[in-house]
Amino acid sequence: MEKAVIFDMDGVLIDSEPFYFQRRMNFFKEKGIQPGSDKFEDYVGNSEKQTWDLLVSESEARREMLHQEYLEYKKHKGIDFKKALRNSVPDVLTKLTENGISIGLASSSPRKEINQMLSDCQLESYFSFTISGEEVKESKPNPEIYLISRKMLNCHDYLAVEDSALGIASAKAAGIYTVALKQAFPMDQREANVVIDELEELLILPQLIK
Known part of the structure; x- marks a missing residue:
């Protein structure tokens, strides 16, 4: 063509961006953890890796652990x-x-x-x-x-x-x-x-x- x-x-x-953002923020709130940023505009257009590098910047091991927990969490809170x-x-x-x-x-x-x-x-x-x-x-x-x-x-x-x-x-x-x-x-x-x-x-x- x-x-x-x-x-x-x-x-x-x-x-979908507002939904994804709010789902991540709810996850961190339920865990009692402060994310690396709670500003919506910081996440728009990011890849999954960029998003999680920002959410949990201080420790790769902690980031991976929380990411795996989040993957299970979002199975029950999927977007329509x-x-x-x-x-x-x-x-x-x-x-x-x-x-x-x-x-x-x-x-x-x-x-x-x-x-x-x-x-x-x-x-x-x-x-x-x-x-x-x-x-x-x-x-x-x-x-x-x-x-x-x-x-x-x-x-x-x-x-x-x-x-x-x-x-x-x-x-x-x-x-x-x-x-x-x-x-x-x-x-x-x-x-x-x-x-x-x-x-x-x-x-x-x-x-x-x-």
Whole structure:
């Protein structure tokens, strides 16, 4: 295909960042432990490793122990991906596909969560390629995840849809025109090529329709 759109997942396809943040904070509160940061904006766009390096910075052994406990904790407090999915996503993906545009997903989230989201929301068929933060050596803002996506999608032109400063930096470092989806909370999106209010606006961007 000539063109491809590569989506981030959290904050773009699903409105999940506030849920993930609150779940982590509740876990630490129940454990009676003060996390490395209790500021929402410090975690947006981070990989799992970056998140836990920040949550528990003083001891690798303690960090690993708490992370394993948290993995068990979140099994009982999972996100409802169907509810978290942005309403416009199925229609936007359908129209992109109908217009011959290849679709990829480049998310810092774990592979298991990506697969569950795609399955629960019945979106697997739209994506030509997906990659998780577990499948790269360097996390965003390093461009590796987008460079791999470019290679695997094998298109002529690319457009990335991100929300966080880390994601925007990653896509732009890979030489990709980057669209930022505006969020309901303050976020630095100044480095994006353009900021949109709704995903539907992708369908009228000159970079896709020209």
